[in-house]
Amino acid sequence: MSGEIPPAQPPPDPPHHELVHPLSLWRWRHNPLYRCTDRLQARIALALLMLVPILGLAATFAVGDAAHRHYRAAAEHQRQSLRLTTAALTHDAPDHPEPGSAEARENRYPATVRFTDPSGRTRTAETDVLPGLNAGSSVHLWVDADGAIAEPPMTAAQIRSRTMGWALVAFLTVAFAGATAYRCATVVLRRRNLAEWDTEWAETAPRWTRSP
Incomplete structure (x- = not known):
């Protein structure tokens, strides 16, 4: 078989x-x-x-x-279309638990600021600022042609x-x-x-x- x-x-x-x-x-x-x-x-x-x-x-x-x-090219466009302006805090910014520390220098807290947009109108908006700033303190921020707060132009390191x-x-x-x-x-x-x-x-x- x-x-x-x-x-x-x-x-x-x-x-x-x-x-x-x-x-x-x-x-x-x-x-x-x-x-x-x-x-x-x-x-x-x-x-x-x-x-x-x-x-x-x-x-x-x-x-x-x-x-x-x-x-x-994008950074160059940002530098041409954005405007650096000065704003003032409308109230005190929160303070960091460890004032003067390295973390305090890096941290940012949301705060309401008042500024004048490119068309001359006074506006208020919220942006991140250093801790411990008093009301009326000046901060620099970037705004676009419509007056909206924008991110700053990219730096060489970011590029x-x-x-x-x-x-x-x-x-x-x-x-x-x-x-x-x-x-x-x-x-x-x-x-x-x-x-x-x-x-x-x-x-x-x-x-x-x-x-x-």
Whole structure:
């Protein structure tokens, strides 16, 4: 009686340390134990190891330059459209629990101020001020053409920080895209290996069964 064909078992994957070690990738070309798909996977990994840093740096400089020009133009527009004016507190600002401390110099408290907008009208609004200021104290604030309180124009340090942030995002995006491409290639090649293994096993297994 002929035995049943045992289910095919996929061969073990190559050791992971060889997949990620750049110097070992070249040995795969002459290793008879590796399949064509294994060699292809090694070449894809090597190509990505070479391309991702280059493309990442190119994207970093390109995006960083574009971001720097954008924020520099935005800061220039803010300086031209905003106006620095002086306002007076309408009541005392809350005091900090530790007057004179480093935290007190950094903290701000909301307070109502009175100022004259660009059209000459007297207005009141709420803005953040240093703690402990008395009513009538003068504070400087930026207002737009409509008289609304606005954030001050971006400083050089803020422009540099935002530019570096976008440059870092660009590099990480390229790195993530490279890792995703390698993962997708690995999945496709593994499915192909399993399909080929099933085909070869279906042809080989009958020769291993014996009749009494």
